Amino acid sequence: CWEVRKHNSSEWCHFIRSNPDCRLDGGFLDYLDGVFCVFPPRLLPLAVTLYALWLLYLFIILGVTAEKFFCPNLSAISTNLKLSHNVARRTPGLSLTSSLHGVTFLAFGNGAPDVFSAVVAFSDPRTAGLAIGAIFGAGVFVTTVVAGGIALVKPFTAASRPFLRDVIFYMVAVFLTFMVLYLSRIRLGEALGYLGLYVFYVLTVVLCTWIHRRQRGDRLAPPGPWEPEMPTDVEEPEPSGTNSGDYGEEYRPLLPSQETSLRILTAALSPLDYRKWRRKPWYWRLFKAFKVPVEVVLLLTVPVVDPDKDDRNWKRPLNCLHILTSPLLCVLTLKSGAYGLYQIQGIFPVWGLVTLVASALALVIFITTSNEEPPKYHCVFAFLGFLASAMWINAAATELVNILRTLGVIFQLSNTVLGLTLLAWGNSIGGEGSAGPQCPPGTPWGAPAIPKVSLSPSTDTFSDLTMARQGYPRMAFSACFGGIIFNILVGVGLGCLLQMTSSQPLVKLEPDSPLVWVLAGALGLSLVFSFVTVPAQCFQLGKAYGICLIAYYLVFLCVALLTEFRVIHFSTP
Numbered sequence: 001c002w003e004v005r006k007h008n009s010s011e012w013c014h015f016i017r018s019n020p021d022c023r024l025d026g027g028f029l030d031y032l033d034g035v036f037c038v039f040p041p042r043l044l045p046l047a048v049t050l051y052a053l054w055l056l057y058l059f060i061i062l063g064v065t066a067e068k069f070f071c072p073n074l075s076a077i078s079t080n081l082k083l084s085h086n087v088a089r090r091t092p093g094l095s096l097t098s099s100l101h102g103v104t105f106l107a108f109g110n111g112a113p114d115v116f117s118a119v120v121a122f123s124d125p126r127t128a129g130l131a132i133g134a135i136f137g138a139g140v141f142v143t144t145v146v147a148g149g150i151a152l153v154k155p156f157t158a159a160s161r162p163f164l165r166d167v168i169f170y171m172v173a174v175f176l177t178f179m180v181l182y183l184s185r186i187r188l189g190e191a192l193g194y195l196g197l198y199v200f201y202v203l204t205v206v207l208c209t210w211i212h213r214r215q216r217g218d219r220l221a222p223p224g225p226w227e228p229e230m231p232t233d234v235e236e237p238e239p240s241g242t243n244s245g246d247y248g249e250e251y252r253p254l255l256p257s258q259e260t261s262l263r264i265l266t267a268a269l270s271p272l273d274y275r276k277w278r279r280k281p282w283y284w285r286l287f288k289a290f291k292v293p294v295e296v297v298l299l300l301t302v303p304v305v306d307p308d309k310d311d312r313n314w315k316r317p318l319n320c321l322h323i324l325t326s327p328l329l330c331v332l333t334l335k336s337g338a339y340g341l342y343q344i345q346g347i348f349p350v351w352g353l354v355t356l357v358a359s360a361l362a363l364v365i366f367i368t369t370s371n372e373e374p375p376k377y378h379c380v381f382a383f384l385g386f387l388a389s390a391m392w393i394n395a396a397a398t399e400l401v402n403i404l405r406t407l408g409v410i411f412q413l414s415n416t417v418l419g420l421t422l423l424a425w426g427n428s429i430g431g432e433g434s435a436g437p438q439c440p441p442g443t444p445w446g447a448p449a450i451p452k453v454s455l456s457p458s459t460d461t462f463s464d465l466t467m468a469r470q471g472y473p474r475m476a477f478s479a480c481f482g483g484i485i486f487n488i489l490v491g492v493g494l495g496c497l498l499q500m501t502s503s504q505p506l507v508k509l510e511p512d513s514p515l516v517w518v519l520a521g522a523l524g525l526s527l528v529f530s531f532v533t534v535p536a537q538c539f540q541l542g543k544a545y546g547i548c549l550i551a552y553y554l555v556f557l558c559v560a561l562l563t564e565f566r567v568i569h570f571s572t573p
Helices: 002-006 009-018 031-038 041-080 096-122 125-153 160-183 188-216 261-268 274-279 282-301 316-337 350-368 380-411 415-429 461-469 473-497 515-536 543-564
Strands: 185-187 506-508
Touching (some): 002 009, 031 041, 041 096, 041 282, 041 415, 096 473, 125 160, 125 380, 125 506, 125 515, 160 185, 160 515, 185 188, 188 473, 282 316, 316 380, 415 543, 461 473
Antiparallel strands (some): 185 506
16 A cells, blocks of 8 residues: 555545555544545645644543543442452552452553554554554663653662562563564464463462562561652542532532432533632643543543442433443444444344333433432443443544554555554553552542552553652552553453454464564563663662663664664564
């Protein structure tokens, strides 16, 4: 499809529509047809600008969905499954259940955009390079820029055993991926091996936690110089719109009053906290204004259960509306609406049947429940919200992959370089730079944020750097290496496993650019550098270490771009 720019502009549209390689599988919009057929050639810069803005908005959709809907529902599910996530406030000595919670549910919540993007990219051999580029590119970015930035912001002493454990597992995962790329295919056993290695990693974390607790005798040690008391000025996380109608203590009415269903629905659908809006700076308001349309649509289609609130976030009129909108969302986004638009015996569409059944069920629930008290089966809404938010993330990831492939065709760039730059940066940098993780363990949803620990991985750059500035560099540094293990093992393993069939139990992974080997080598070298230099410094990490890592990333980025533009040539395996 890259050949389109070599033709005369008058032939672009015919070439795109007649070339099978230019078809975008999945997604709601045909970006290639739009840029080469809808827009005239002289307006190509305008089309690229609009696509770039839409790309940024897709990252916002992914971030908002994961942070305010996917993670809270995942946390509610883990609570209903009795997976405690009580976390010691000043030490990394966690209970076994919280360890399991951290490396499974929390890792899935924080890594959801990365994993969904990888699964979508692996679904088409033409975009597999995006997944490899994003996974390797995010690995290099997080282990150099983010880790180096933490050391620059706040020199600290790294936790020795968790660091060595995570780096060793990550190096094994990178080596396995290198071998898979070298063989240009991944078989069923190898895909299961990725998932098996992550299960082994989870068991290792739980075992290490148990051993650590036994050695400490379950006593909490006093905080050291690197571990100050919890800060009292941690900024409260921005509430999702479902909380906007709640009152603070000073605003709570003296006498309880029963609100009407219409007022409850209106308050629940408002994503703005007007008191917070008034005291925030202009740039925060501008960014919030961009997010409001996304949040309103998500509030209409995704229920959120909060076990830490008295009413468990039960909003009767809105939750009854979710009984209709969430199933409709699922059937209309699955396979880009192909299943929802399918007509039963050529007469009645599936979405119509779902509407009838869901409307009847919503009416029954509305009649048999009250506004004041949630029903006993309210926890089921957490599973419904989890499924609906997952479908939103999957739909956004599909559009993201398609638009990145379109930009690659326009600028004649390989999928690998787009993955290691735009996709990796978008998934790693994060949104607002909040003080806590997207899924804070041991923190009631909607309560003041408590910084994450090494078992709640996140690749949010702003969150990690903010946490380091607040005096928790060890936690942020551990998250750099812990979070990306989940992304590479589950992203590659699950992404390839879902593409296998009984007739073809393998997936071909043919590198679309020599840049893949630069990526693999750079990531492996950065891990070896940290694995050697961190113990050599007795785990005392200062500004020199941070400067070296950031300089390494800049050199890597220059080499990668020079390789992409064929300034640097080398033979590939």
